[in-house]
Amino acid sequence: KFFNYFTGHRPPPAKMTQPSSRTALPLVVALLSPFLLVRAQKTGGNLSNCKGGCETGERCIGNPFSQPEVTDSECNHCSGSRYWWPCNFETVCHCNSVEEGAPRVPPAPRSGVKFNAELDPCRDVLTQDVFDAIVQPPNEGGKNLYTYDGLCAAIALYNDSHDEKFANTGSEDQVRAELAAFLAHAAVDTHGFSVIREELHCVDPIEGTDGQVYCKPCKEEHYDSTSKTCSQSFFESGTSYDEYCDTYQQPPSGCACTKNSTTPANVPLPLVNGSVANIDASGYMAASDSYLTRGAIQLSWNYDYYGASLSMAGNGNLLCDNPDLVSTNPQLAWGAGIYKWMEKMQFGTTGSTAHKQVLKGNFGGTVNVLYRELECPGNKWTSAVHIDMVRDRVARVCQSGAALGVYLEMDQCDTRGTCLRCKGLKDIFLSCQEDGSCPACPSWPDFVRSVAPTVTPQIIDSPSWEDWTSSHGTRGSAANVVGAASSWGYAASIFFLVLSLAW
Numbered sequence: 001k002f003f004n005y006f007t008g009h010r011p012p013p014a015k016m017t018q019p020s021s022r023t024a025l026p027l028v029v030a031l032l033s034p035f036l037l038v039r040a041q042k043t044g045g046n047l048s049n050c051k052g053g054c055e056t057g058e059r060c061i062g063n064p065f066s067q068p069e070v071t072d073s074e075c076n077h078c079s080g081s082r083y084w085w086p087c088n089f090e091t092v093c094h095c096n097s098v099e100e101g102a103p104r105v106p107p108a109p110r111s112g113v114k115f116n117a118e119l120d121p122c123r124d125v126l127t128q129d130v131f132d133a134i135v136q137p138p139n140e141g142g143k144n145l146y147t148y149d150g151l152c153a154a155i156a157l158y159n160d161s162h163d164e165k166f167a168n169t170g171s172e173d174q175v176r177a178e179l180a181a182f183l184a185h186a187a188v189d190t191h192g193f194s195v196i197r198e199e200l201h202c203v204d205p206i207e208g209t210d211g212q213v214y215c216k217p218c219k220e221e222h223y224d225s226t227s228k229t230c231s232q233s234f235f236e237s238g239t240s241y242d243e244y245c246d247t248y249q250q251p252p253s254g255c256a257c258t259k260n261s262t263t264p265a266n267v268p269l270p271l272v273n274g275s276v277a278n279i280d281a282s283g284y285m286a287a288s289d290s291y292l293t294r295g296a297i298q299l300s301w302n303y304d305y306y307g308a309s310l311s312m313a314g315n316g317n318l319l320c321d322n323p324d325l326v327s328t329n330p331q332l333a334w335g336a337g338i339y340k341w342m343e344k345m346q347f348g349t350t351g352s353t354a355h356k357q358v359l360k361g362n363f364g365g366t367v368n369v370l371y372r373e374l375e376c377p378g379n380k381w382t383s384a385v386h387i388d389m390v391r392d393r394v395a396r397v398c399q400s401g402a403a404l405g406v407y408l409e410m411d412q413c414d415t416r417g418t419c420l421r422c423k424g425l426k427d428i429f430l431s432c433q434e435d436g437s438c439p440a441c442p443s444w445p446d447f448v449r450s451v452a453p454t455v456t457p458q459i460i461d462s463p464s465w466e467d468w469t470s471s472h473g474t475r476g477s478a479a480n481v482v483g484a485a486s487s488w489g490y491a492a493s494i495f496f497l498v499l500s501l502a503w
Contacts, residue, residue, distance in 0.1 A: 010330060049107050049163075050078040050087070054095035064252030065307050065346045067090040072172065089350065092344075103314020105247075108164040108342040111356045119175060121167040121429035122152040125404070126179050131454045133403040134183050137193040146193040146296065148188075150330020157331065158338050165357065174359050176406035180364050181358045184397035186296040186337055187387055198293035201243065203230040208268040208282060213287040213324060217241050228309050229399050233283025244291040246300045254303035262289045287324040294326040296337030297370065304340075311339040340486040345368065347472040352420060363397055364422035377423035391407070394429050395438035402440055403451035 050060035058077045062070040072088045075093035078086070086092040092108045119125070128148050132265035137143045159165045187193060197205065200223050202215035218230035219237075234241050245257035256421050267281035293300040299308055309319035312335045319332075320323060326336050345351040346369055357365025367390070368376045369460075375390045394410070401408055410426040432438035 010485070031401065031459065032216065032499075035397060046395055049090055049094050049110075050075065053079045057098055058095040058142040059098050059303045060093050061096045061104065062086070063092050063094060064104070069253050073284055075487045080380045091345075093212065103161075104109070104310065105161045105314045106310060106343075107497055108162050109345060109353050109356065110164055111169060111353075111359055113170040113359050115166055116170060116172070116175065119168065119172060121155055121175060121179065122148075123486060125169070125172065125175055126151075130403050134187070134400045135193055139194050141194055141196045142190070142193040145196050145327065145330055145333050146190065147330045151334045152332035154338055155330040157335060158342070161314070162311075164342065164355070166342055170359055173406055174361075175451075176356065177361055177401075177408050178358045179407055180404045181354070181363055181397060181408060182297075182337070182341055183400045184363075185341075185354075185366065185370060185391055186393045187396045187400070189298045189337075190296060194334070196294065197287065197324075199225075199228055199300070201292040202287060203228065203250075206267055206279060206284065209270055210268050212283065213327070214265060214284040215287045215290065215292075217290070217292075220489050235283045236283075241285055241290070246301055248387070249301075249303040251306075254301075254306045255309075255323075257291070257302045257315060265289075287327065288322045291323050294323070296334050296452060297340045299326060299336040299340060301401075307343065308336045308339040311335075312344060316362050340370065342398075346372075346420075358408070360412055360419060362419060363408040363415075364411040364425045365420035366392060367422040367425065368420040375422070376425075389423070390435060391428055391432055392430055395440065398441035398444045401446040404449055408443060409418040419466070458487070477493070 015145075024098045024109075034050065050323045054060055059072075060075045061072045062075045064070075065085075066089070070092050076085055091106055092110055096104055102501060125302055131148045131151070135146055135148075137146055155166055167175050167182070169175070169178070179426055197213075197215065200220065203218050203223070204216050206214045208214055216230055217234035219232070219234055222232040223230050232398040241262040242259040245258060245259060245261075245392045246254060247257070248397075250256055262285055264287050265284055266284070267284050269277045269279055269281055291300060291302045291305050295308075299305065304328075305319040305323050306316040307310050308326075309316045312318065312332065320387065326332050343353065345353055352369055353386040354369045357369060364376075371386075374386050375393075410429050411421045413425075429438075429441065490498065
């Protein structure tokens with residue numbers, strides 16, 4: 001009958017009959033459905049953080065970095081009764097200040113684990129001594145960039161502007177586990193905290209007299225990773241440099257860039273004894289002209305830099321105008337890594353994050369989120385480089401876990417659906433202890449503060465209705481909260497009423 005109604009076909013009129021129990025039951029269900037659904041409707045999880053209304057002085061706005069892009073006008077209804085796109089994705093619409101020009105910092109996906117207000121991650125857990133036991137840069141570039149003060153400043157910057165906290169969520173053991181996993185990945189991505197710019201795209205960097213750094217980009221076939229030399233500049237083949245520019249991700253979903261726009265630069269060479277230094281600077285480009293890989297956890301492409309800039313500064317201009325700040329500013333170098341850790345989701349606007357996985361004590365899940373099929377399954381032959389990187393991640397987490405006195409499982413999956421595995425990671429963990437390639441792993445359990453490796457970490461459940469209302473109760477009036485939860489109930493009542501009449 002619904003099909004007939006929408007297509008314009010009409011059945012012959014039926015004879016009038018007296019109401020029966022066949023029609024009475026659906027009518028009763030229709031009348032009761034609003035009250036049933038007000039109680040049953042779950043919130044939190046993947047719903048927009050505008051639900052229930054924004055605080056005074058705030059409005060619900062769109063996250064320009066979301067995929068697909070969403071506008072402020074599309075998010076206007078999310079603080080009321082809407083439960084469908086774009087209001088059914090937590091990071092797409094969010095509350096923000098109504099002031100003109102106010103920073104627009106998108107929220108991080110919620111874990112459902114409470115903020116630990118009694119603990120300071122640097123003062124109480126990651127002291128300078130613990131940091132120095134994990135982060136040991138072998139060169140001056142790494143020592144100047146990956147600093148203790150820079151990491152603590154980056155943590156404070158992120159946590160001051162986000163409800164979901166980095167290394168400040170859950171129990172002390174969960175905080176220790178998060179720092180251990182994060183620093184293990186950072187150590188691998190930066191080759192032991194030695195690399196500040198992707199070496200393939202910045203061979204033999206030169207600092208010009210103008211204070212800028214210039215890079216010699218190289219193609220993979222011309223690069224020797226052992227000697228770290230390039231036999232032929234990217235530009236020598238007559239082509240322009242257009243790497244790491246996605247022309248489909250332009251403002252407001254990525255930094256502005258165009259293909260074939262980066263050309264060789266005239267490097268202002270320094271003077272040596274009154275004469276220009278004898279350096280071959282042909283085939284170089286300004287480092288700030290490329291969105292090449294940088295950061296404690298690999299940040300690359302124009303859209304990645306835009307997202308990190310939004311997360312740290314509330315606008316894309318900071319890193320879009322000068323992406324090389326990630327290679328020169330310790331706070332931004334660590335901050336870029338924290339952004340990827342907290343906000344990179346498996347499927348763009350949905351899925352888990354490394355932050356969520358580590359709160360379960362699950363190191364394998366963090367590998368899965370951050371590196372996907374490149375490194376998971378861990379024993380799959382994707383490339384020799386990534387096979388080595390997976391093994392190095394295992395070795396590094398043993399080192400950082402021991403320094404922080406906490407144990408993480410390679411594949412800790414006690415909950416279905418929300419827990420991710422990295423198949424083969426546990427096999428690597430066992431085999432590297434036999435062949436000696438991860439020397440810190442056999443003694444790792446000896447350094448655990450209080451939790452034995454066999455103890456199951458705390459299982460984290462999705463926030464309940466009571467949790468959600470207690471943490472969001474200050475937003476809007478109670479009527480708005482109830483109205484938001486009951487909107488589906490009234491919609492359902494109309495549906496059941498029509499269905500009962502059709503019956």
